Amino acid sequence: MKGKEILKIEKEVFSLLQKFNINFSDGKFMRVESKISFLVRRIEIDYNGESLSLEGQFPDLNFEIYRGKDLIGEIEKTFFALTDTYKLTVHYESYTSALIALTLCLNNMKDADRNN
Numbered sequence: 001m002k003g004k005e006i007l008k009i010e011k012e013v014f015s016l017l018q019k020f021n022i023n024f025s026d027g028k029f030m031r032v033e034s035k036i037s038f039l040v041r042r043i044e045i046d047y048n049g050e051s052l053s054l055e056g057q058f059p060d061l062n063f064e065i066y067r068g069k070d071l072i073g074e075i076e077k078t079f080f081a082l083t084d085t086y087k088l089t090v091h092y093e094s095y096t097s098a099l100i101a102l103t104l105c106l107n108n109m110k111d112a113d114r115n116n
């Protein structure tokens with residue numbers, strides 16, 4: 001965005017499960033925490049005091065992001081690609097930066113899981 005930083009993601013190093021803190025240039029804050037779950041990825045998200053949820057389906061390729069019962073976005077991993085490629089669909093424009101940050105965190109979580 002014209003060379004301006006829009007967000008900064010910091011990963012907590014000393015944590016059993018993966019956790020990220022995101023600071024946005026507009027002063028908002030988001031915390032993303034991976035939770036223990038079997039077969040599907042479970043992530044808790046606190047976006048500036050709002051609770052969001054990410055629901056994934058096995059085998060960890062497609063995700064839906066909800067604010068309560070409202071679907072605010074979708075993340076789809078492209079299956080046939082040489083590198084990690086995602087399609088992000090944003091249903092509420094006010095969540096664009098948050099969903100971009102969430103996609104980056106999710107990719108990092110998946111890479112870390114694959115490397116372990």
